[in-house]
Amino acid sequence: MSLIKTDAPGQRLLLMGNEAIARGALEAGVQVCAAYPGNPSSEIIGTLSQVAEELGIYVEWSVNEKVALEVAAAASLAGLRGLAAMKQNGLNVASDFLLNLNLSGSKGGLVVVVCDDPSALSSSNEEDSRAFARLADLPLLEPSGFQEAKEMTKWAFELSEELGLPCLIRSVTRVSHARGNVQLGELPKAERRARFDTSKPILPVPVIWTHRLLHEKLEKCRKRFEASEFNLYRGPQRAELLILTSGAGWMYALEAISNLGLEARVGIAKLGTTWPLPEGFLKEQLSRSTKVLFVEEVDPFLETNVKGFAAQVQEELGPKLFLGKSTGTLPDIGELTPDHLIRVLKELLEVSYEPRPATYIQEAAQAASQAAPPRTLGFCAGCPHRATYWAVKKALALDGRDGFVLGDIGCYSLGMGPAGFFQMKTLHAMGSGAGLANGFGQLGRFGLEQPVLAVCGDSTFYHAAIPALVNARYNGADFLMLILDNSATAMTGFQPHPGTGRTAMGEVANPIDIEALCRALGVRVQSADPFQLDRTVELLLDLLQDGKGVRVLVLRQECALVRGKREGRAFKVLVDQERCLGLKCGCNRLCTRVFRCPGLVWDGASGKARVDEAICTGCGVCASICPASAILKEAI
């Protein structure tokens, strides 16, 4: 349960960066919040949805990020304050609307929070979404900590309202998905009434006029940024080295300087407002040193833009040595750490630093490599996707035409690796499995003889696969689409979606029936429970070999974690130690070597399989794969 609705101004709480952002929005009087879940952004709307009813605000899990932004923008156009949140990939989806909304302008405060994922810890890419601020001529704020994440969000609403523009906040994993102290402010009652002024249409045209107006707004924004307390300098009056940083880089730079004892030699200028550049502030900071190091994640956004500005004022500033990603001083891929900064500063400032003896480093590394076996990611115990890929592998082998699965975004993306028996062969954006299948499904005319399969989850189906399915049906693409319906947006934390029958605010809603939707499109659709392995394989084979056009197979089985939370285990599963023949069986350890469920382990001492009762979720699927029928399931 989140504590963000605590109505106690001055109290200090330990909040996740995402909760701090949510709290900031509440303190700004936000009334409409929408998002599509995606880590590291999911907890913003997740926590707001828990308090929505009590605080009288509207919170929605939208079908995708573009719709989420449109929902929040509508609130703004009706004079309310609106918030949309998304991960970096989500902004790509929402960008089509955003790059018109910048021209038409907004009314009530409208804040778009984008949480980037440097190093792609839970993403398929590590794009730096700050590029969109420049592309769309929109104000950009970057929090460097938890308190600041809250204060900045609150201020972003005021700024947006003053400029008549949506304001972007770019967070990163180490702010959004980290926790720190946050002192609470006042929680106002959101009391604005919605009204759309029909006398003034909201349009991006005539573009020549609105584009000029946008640039004027951005100039006004720059002036606000010059005076912003989110830009600050810490260090000596003149420094041997000036660090220019934003986001999590600020925390790492502070850490490195204090570890190396460089407080009197190195200064840090932290930018909280990074587009448009606060040029006056920057000029003042740049004059502190002849050597400047840019510290930012992931792209050289500040580096490129500040260097461009410095070139304009080079006569005043004099010669500078700029260091950063373009000079190879810091990596131009992946997230930064305090250790990156420690290493670079140690070298540039010629100081010594040894946190531990070299012999210790060697022994610890050896211990880890020899006695801590790596953990390959796998599906959870009881996960229906394991059964699904098992069935797909078997069906494709029986079919014998070297068919392949085009993948999508979700837990089932692990199908590309050993967890899913390497069945998934592509991975791109939300809905791209079905989209690619539309193309592959037309290549029969050029000699493609392999059966084409696309896989997508239930939430992904609603998000981006429906248009692909419409296209396939109408244009006659030849493929089998598998919709893995586990009744949850499982990977990001079980958020509801249009198939689940409830909304973000916990209200009951009439679910959108996937099979009925397919039938309405004129698509042949069948359903199965992947835990019934034989029937699933049979259906897969039948659909694979069935003529032309798009076919859909819905494989429906609830996420083991969702089911477990609600009703506990379905079965008590155990291995009958008498019946299990161990290595003498001839199955070659099918249950553990191939099936790879974390709840079913191999006991080296007895040479037989056994169930780990701390991990098994009691789905009972393994009972049907043991050739000796040694795995027993007893209904609980």
Add this chain to the structure above:
Amino acid sequence: MLLEKDPWNLVITGVGGQGNVLASQILGQILVDKGYLVTIGETYGASQRGGSVMSHMRVSTKDQFSPLIPEGQADLVIGLEPTEVLRVMAPYGNPGTMALVNLRPIHPIDVIAGENSYPELQKVLARLKRLSSRVWILNATEIALEMGDPIFSNIVMLGALSALELLPVDQEGFASVVQRLMPGHKAEENLVAFQKGKLAVREYRET
């Protein structure tokens, strides 16, 4: 209360699904209630799929430190799984680092599949002892299973931590936080788990 070292750096490590994040959240809030500045960085993404996970916790009276501990600067590693402690010692351990270990192994998928082997527990502990100043152990999962649900293991470990008196973590502080974060009956069960962990922990001595 001043800390022996500032910032005091703690890593909680384990396998996705063991409740690593909740343990660090509860511990962090207990310390924030006592007036400390606490920062927690979480590795996740792998969190529900059997991967190694860890939370970095920085406790300070001076500053809001970064969510990542620099190399070699962990003061204590709490391991919900024994081999995960060794994995964390490689980048973050130093000769003064202490460790608190749940003895119950979780076999990685590669071990289950027979592509790798899991080391003997005594060897893991012996290696760990060589890399740490002190090691405490208990079988938190067993205690949790006796309570009826392995989910309590993380709270058993927090109870064990409170017995070490390294940080100002006590039962009242714990109770106050879980009562705010959880519904009534769950808070009570967790309090029991906390007490059991406090009583079960013992220092590891090589035999």
